[in-house]
Amino acid sequence: MKKLLMVGLAVVLLTSCNKQEKRYTQNSPEIDTYKKVMDDYKTLNWEDYPTHYADTAKIANNVVEEKALTVSQAIEKSKEDAAMFSWVVEKEEYEMVMTDEEETWVNFWGIWKGTMKSTNKEYVIPFHSTARFVDGKIVEEFGYWDNSEIVSDLLQMEQESASATSNSISE
Template sequence: MMMKYALAILIPLAIVACEQDESQNQKDTERYTQHSDEIDSYKKTIRAYEDGNWEIFVASFSDSARIYHNTENNFLTPAELVAAHQRNLEMIESYELLDDKEEMEMVVNDDDETWVNYWGVWSAKVSGSGNMIELPIHLTAQFENGKIKKEYGYYDNSIVMAAMEEPGDSLALEN
């Protein structure tokens, strides 16, 4: 009799435990992907940057977006970021993000925030000297309601500055 009661309790517990484990696995799968609407949106933002299409670029961001490039304290608005990009590109003859050297992923963190991570290589030719630059970059953008709410960008600007000062050499970050 005791065995029947034990089985009556243990079998439902085992079923619930399996369902919870399956539910957790499904939740984990949804927390990471390399295919999402947010990734597609971020790709369009990156392509707009490459094309100098600042209208599409700015439209990717929410009105209250905060953008932190190589800083944790001083943010830019989307319009200020465009102005900074335009100033920085004045001495660049051509630039692109190398398609064969980029990776993207989307994660939903423990706070249910949606972030898209981008790793790539920015390649540029300096006006006048013809110096070529290859600069590894990392961008991470928080999405909310289909727009970028917050973006962090990390890259080594000293490589760009050195290329602009050097006469006719190609520069890249050395490993």
């Protein structure tokens, strides 16, 4: 009886120790891909950047999903930003999670330090982005950061420029 109890206990222990799929990690092929995306962004490598995305991928940075951009549109927006700013990205952290719905997401946190070329003013902005992967490609991406200081400064520059134009016309 004692042996039967021990065998039963051993079976219960062994079956309860089934290997479960990783639901969280900081090392994965998807994270490696997302690191390449960030490297392409930091080096303005717009040729390789889209190779990490599915053809139908949508990128929603600081907008709702319905206003998401295609990868080509997001690249054009980044090119416009690169004309106004030089930047670096620091303190990068990555993680991959598997949701209850079996979706694979890579999360990124970093510090964006950008210098506006026209004013030489530096902005330091924490940001977060998250990308969903299917078959090794990004199918959707969301980015979040507070760019209100930049927007405020651009509006002020625009008002000062309009005021200077108005003053020169009235002279």
